[in-house]
Amino acid sequence: MLLLCSLLGLLCSVLQAQDVSVSNRRTSNIGEDVTFSCTFSSTDPTVRVTQIMWMKGTAKLAVYNPQHGTYVEDPTHFQMVDQSENSATLKILRIRYTDEGEYLCEVTTFPGGNMKANTSMIVKATPQNSAEANTKVVAGDQEQVVATCNSVNGRPPARITWHATIPGNVSNNMVNNTDGTYTVVSQYLLTPTWTADGMPVTCIINYESTDYPIPLKLSVQYTPVVTIEGFDDNWHLHRNGVYLTCNGKGNPPPTSYIWKTADGSPLPASVRAKDNVLYVDEVDERVNRSFLCEVTNALGSRASRQDVLVREHAMQTQTNAGAIAGGVIGGILVLLLLAAIIFIVIKRGSLQSKKDRGTYNQKPRAFGTNKQSEQFTYQDDGELDKPLKGGVPMRDSGLSPSLGDEDYDEEEEEEERMKYKVLEDDEEEERFNEVGPMLQLRPHHPIDSYLDDDMESQTDGSIISRTAVYV
Ligand SMILES: *[C@@H]1O[C@H](CO)[C@@H](O)[C@H](O)[C@H]1NC(C)=O
Ligand SMILES: *[C@@H]1O[C@H](CO)[C@@H](O)[C@H](O)[C@H]1NC(C)=O
Numbered sequence: 001m002l003l004l005c006s007l008l009g010l011l012c013s014v015l016q017a018q019d020v021s022v023s024n025r026r027t028s029n030i031g032e033d034v035t036f037s038c039t040f041s042s043t044d045p046t047v048r049v050t051q052i053m054w055m056k057g058t059a060k061l062a063v064y065n066p067q068h069g070t071y072v073e074d075p076t077h078f079q080m081v082d083q084s085e086n087s088a089t090l091k092i093l094r095i096r097y098t099d100e101g102e103y104l105c106e107v108t109t110f111p112g113g114n115m116k117a118n119t120s121m122i123v124k125a126t127p128q129n130s131a132e133a134n135t136k137v138v139a140g141d142q143e144q145v146v147a148t149c150n151s152v153n154g155r156p157p158a159r160i161t162w163h164a165t166i167p168g169n170v171s172n173n174m175v176n177n178t179d180g181t182y183t184v185v186s187q188y189l190l191t192p193t194w195t196a197d198g199m200p201v202t203c204i205i206n207y208e209s210t211d212y213p214i215p216l217k218l219s220v221q222y223t224p225v226v227t228i229e230g231f232d233d234n235w236h237l238h239r240n241g242v243y244l245t246c247n248g249k250g251n252p253p254p255t256s257y258i259w260k261t262a263d264g265s266p267l268p269a270s271v272r273a274k275d276n277v278l279y280v281d282e283v284d285e286r287v288n289r290s291f292l293c294e295v296t297n298a299l300g301s302r303a304s305r306q307d308v309l310v311r312e313h314a315m316q317t318q319t320n321a322g323a324i325a326g327g328v329i330g331g332i333l334v335l336l337l338l339a340a341i342i343f344i345v346i347k348r349g350s351l352q353s354k355k356d357r358g359t360y361n362q363k364p365r366a367f368g369t370n371k372q373s374e375q376f377t378y379q380d381d382g383e384l385d386k387p388l389k390g391g392v393p394m395r396d397s398g399l400s401p402s403l404g405d406e407d408y409d410e411e412e413e414e415e416e417r418m419k420y421k422v423l424e425d426d427e428e429e430e431r432f433n434e435v436g437p438m439l440q441l442r443p444h445h446p447i448d449s450y451l452d453d454d455m456e457s458q459t460d461g462s463i464i465s466r467t468a469v470y471v
Helices: 002-007 009-015 320-359 408-421 426-435 448-452
Strands: 018-022 026-029 034-042 048-056 059-065 069-072 078-081 087-092 101-110 113-124 128-133 144-154 159-164 169-176 182-190 200-207 210-217 222-229 240-251 256-261 271-274 277-282 290-297 300-307 375-379 439-444 455-457 463-465
Touching (some): 034 048, 034 101, 059 087, 144 200, 182 200, 256 271
Parallel strands (some): 026 113, 222 300
Antiparallel strands (some): 018 034, 034 087, 048 101, 128 144, 222 240, 271 277, 455 463
């Protein structure tokens, strides 16, 4: 047998193994009951358990002896349960945060001696979370607590943040409770204006890496804010069925609407006040005055004023539709005018070019250059509807309109146009491209066949396409 064991040493030691096993470490909530089992096991049936003892640190909690029974240090808090020949379970009643820590089970055997095993416990407490808007806030210029968020009796402590559309300040406070829990209180502060009333704000309580959002609506009390609508600035004598509506917004809600005249005289007989509406069955001179609407809630009263101007007669173009129609008609008129101008210009150009061919061929003129230039003249060749070709330089086109001395007005006009023609500024060119009358330039040359050439020779020696359109 010894030989066998020495040969199979590993196997023999496993067969003779003895062990103490305890419950795994755990996380528990305050107030729960928790049990930790402790079991001795051995492959050697001759080994006897004489004592099982649970300790926390060095403090003895409970001892079980198969012969002498059980001893518990604090029976109100600990029990020893499920005792057997080789196991005993510690039960902790209504755990407290002080129960957090390491637990040790020590087993005494005969003749084997002592063996130990340990485990541990973390104590937590789920907080009670709540949040509320402060309904007592009154609009003013002092910073006030408008909402409060609480995370009570949590362990570990919660963290509180806010999410709000209205910027404010946050004040956090944490209390270490005697039971090992923490109470976190977070306040949201701002200077309340009436516009903050009803605005959303969310308190976010983060406990153990989980967010618990609590949405709130702010409450800000304010005396009513008053607006009057219904006056369209076209109240004329004998108009029927007009009325003013008084809109009072307040927190708490308005309780009364009072219509008055601005000068304190009684309401004219031609109006009827009913709650927040002032009816005018038929407009007359007595309505030609200012009215006040006073709105009251629990906090106070505020009034708004509407000046009413009574006209002798209805305004003609009082509606938007009228304005639009007017605009459309105006636009059409402008287009017609433009068309007429273009027509006249084209016609004149056509006449002019006919005149030019006969009379003005021999007279060289150059603009912006001292070189001899090709002679150009206006010519209506019926291609005015062609799209414009951009990028053609203007400065070197030696325009040469021929003008009869007898037509002074026309000459003046033509000269004016020539000034534009010689402008070198690109921007100016563009502008005239957009608005000017379209005229095509052709070289005026004694040899008519030259006209058939597709290219035009420029004064600077370059050649440009003859079909370029100048404007
Ligand atoms: C409260 O507990 C926290 C975390 O345990 C600690 O940092 C803080 O000092 C304690 N505050 C007081 C007043 O005991
Ligand atoms: C209303 O009063 C204004 C002056 O406040 C006056 O110009 C106007 O003519 C009055 N309208 C009528 C219809 O009397």
